[in-house]
Amino acid sequence: MKKVAEIARQEMTTQLTEAQAYLQGHLKENPLQFMQERITKEMEDKLRELRINNPIESVLKWQCDTCELETCISHLGDIVQELVSVPKYSTFQTSTIATGKKGSGPGQLNDPRGVAIHEATNQIFVANTSNHRVEIFSDTGEYLNQLGEEQLDMPYGIAIHGENVYVSCCVDHTINQFTLTDMSLVRKIGSVGSNNGQFNFPRQLTTDPIGHVFIADRDNDRISVHDTDLNHLRNITHQSMTKPFDVKVSRDHVYILCPYNNPCMHVLTLEGHKLHSLITSGLGMDVLCPLFFCLDSLNNFGISDEDSHTIRVFSPEGNLLHKIGTEGHQQGMLCYPKGIAITPNGRLVSVSENRNYGLQIFY
Structure with a gap:
């Protein structure tokens, strides 16, 4: 019976892979239209195949109904959500929401740097650097609140995970954890140094799916990894990784942007083993001053290029897909773009030194 059950699992895995490829092919063509018009039926059809059109249906019903089928349903739902969240880059030159006039009042920005998205609400959190606080906006640009x-x-x-907000401060070399429950500061860690738990000009940070915090510890030439309570877990280092500035984590990989000297994007396993690097100033990429980047759900990555005042979107292999923005201070224009992020509903968020529109939402 165990052998038969294993065959059943293999059959289910094969059909799940086919269903994933089928849905991915359709969703790539026109994600939003497909979701609106057909996804419910297609999901039902494909999930029905997983359960019924199987030569060993009885084993599947006995072994998998209460466990593996639910996992399949959940996994397919994740696939759909990921593909629908891929931005429609081709429309971004004409479709924007802009806010964040330069200033010190509520909702105004002064030298904004990092940006992150609260996935449950699509709310946008901006590190309002020279105003010494974090601003919170809706994904339609409405000012909501501030913290810190x-x-x-x-x-x-x-970076945000659940109700935890993590903020790096490069002047005092600290990481600060806030809770969205009451906007209060939960803990602060760090001091200047190279020991575990110390930092030397920390820059960007991100979280993985289970809430571990990855911190680009720039002048220590490492990524410092912490748990949700900011207890130190490990460091990621590599001889070719110098002065990391930004870091992102997908389901399978860690992406690290090192902008100085020979700018490149390092791709590593989750355990920290290096796979390859993309040289951002070569291979046709021509990104002159890359400091911030974001990943979409297909591992395409967008890079803010300060020198050209653009955002450039590349495939995982480094091929240019889209270029967004021109230099200026009007809506749709960028001036020394900084942090960028992608919302779960497929909008690309950018902050820059545009004195009229420091926060822009492309959709």
Whole structure:
């Protein structure tokens, strides 16, 4: 019976792979239209095949109904959500929401740097660096709230997991954890140094799916990894990784942007083993000053290029897919773009030194 059950699992895995490829092919063509018009039926059809059109249906019903089938349903739902969240880059030159006039008042920005998205609400969190706080906006640009005004000194990077907000401050070399429950500061760690738990000009940070915090510890030439309570877990280092500035984590890989000297994007396993690097100033990429980047659900990555005042989107192999923005201070224009992020509903968020529209949402 165990052998038969294993055959059943293999059959289910094969059909799940086919269903994934089928849905991915359709969703890539026109994700939003497909979701609106057909996804319910297609999902039902494919899931029905997983359960019924199987030569060993009885074993599947006995072994998999309460466990593996639910996993399949959940996994297919994740696939659909990921593909639908891929931005429609081709429309971004004409479709924007803009806000964040330069200033010090609520919702105004002064040298913004990092940006992060609260996935449950699509809310946008901006490290309002020279105003020493974090601003919170809706994904339609409406100013909502702020946090950290009394606790932060030149906030730089920002990451969110669940109700936890993590903010790096490069001046005092600290990482600050806030809770969205009451916007209060939960803990602050760090001081200047190279020991575990110390930092040397920390820049961007991100979280993985289970809430571990990855911090680009720039002048220590490492990625410092912490748990949700900011207890140190490990460091990621590599001889070719110098002065990391930004870091992102997908389901399978860690992406690290090192912008100085010979700018490149390092791709590593989750355990920290290096796979390959993409030279951002070569291979046709021509990104002159890359400091911030984001990943979409297909591992395409967008890079803010300060020198050309653009955002450039590349495939995982480094091929240019789209270029967004021109230099200026009007809506749709960028001026020394900084942090970028992608919302779960497929909008690309950018902050820059545009004195009229420091926050722009492309959709």
